[in-house]
Amino acid sequence: MVPDGEGKPVPVVCMRKGRALEPETCRTAAAGITGLGEPFEVKPEELLRTVTVKPRRFLLTEVMKNRDGAGTAEFTPAAQAALREGA
Numbered sequence: 001m002v003p004d005g006e007g008k009p010v011p012v013v014c015m016r017k018g019r020a021l022e023p024e025t026c027r028t029a030a031a032g033i034t035g036l037g038e039p040f041e042v043k044p045e046e047l048l049r050t051v052t053v054k055p056r057r058f059l060l061t062e063v064m065k066n067r068d069g070a071g072t073a074e075f076t077p078a079a080q081a082a083l084r085e086g087a
Contacts, residue, residue, distance in 0.1 A: 002057055002060045002061045002064050003061060003064065003065075004037050004064040004065065005064065005065040005066070008036070008037045009035065009036055009037065010036070010037035010038070010039070010040050010064050011026070011030070011036060011037075011039045011040070012039070012042055012055070012060055013026070013039050013040070013042070014041070014042045014043070014044055014047050014055075015041065015044075016044065021041045023039075040063075040064065042060070
């Protein structure tokens with residue numbers, strides 16, 4: 001979970017083995033949890049990790065803040081540069 005630009009928690013999902021995120025599965029898993037944003041799917045090759053293999057939450061948060069109106073987001077070079085500079 002990371003906050004979006006408005007502070008709403010967004011589930012970030014990284015599927016393995018080329019599988020697609022199934023919206024119904026997400027709705028079932030989140031049933032009864034209010035205030036969640038729509039899940040954001042990240043491809044395994046896009047998920048930057050720390051040296052201890054944890055996802056870099058700062059980068060994910062920056063991506064969520066910069067999503068367009070359609071809910072799509074990109075791992076922009078600017079966000080990656082900010083991450084490399086010590087964030």
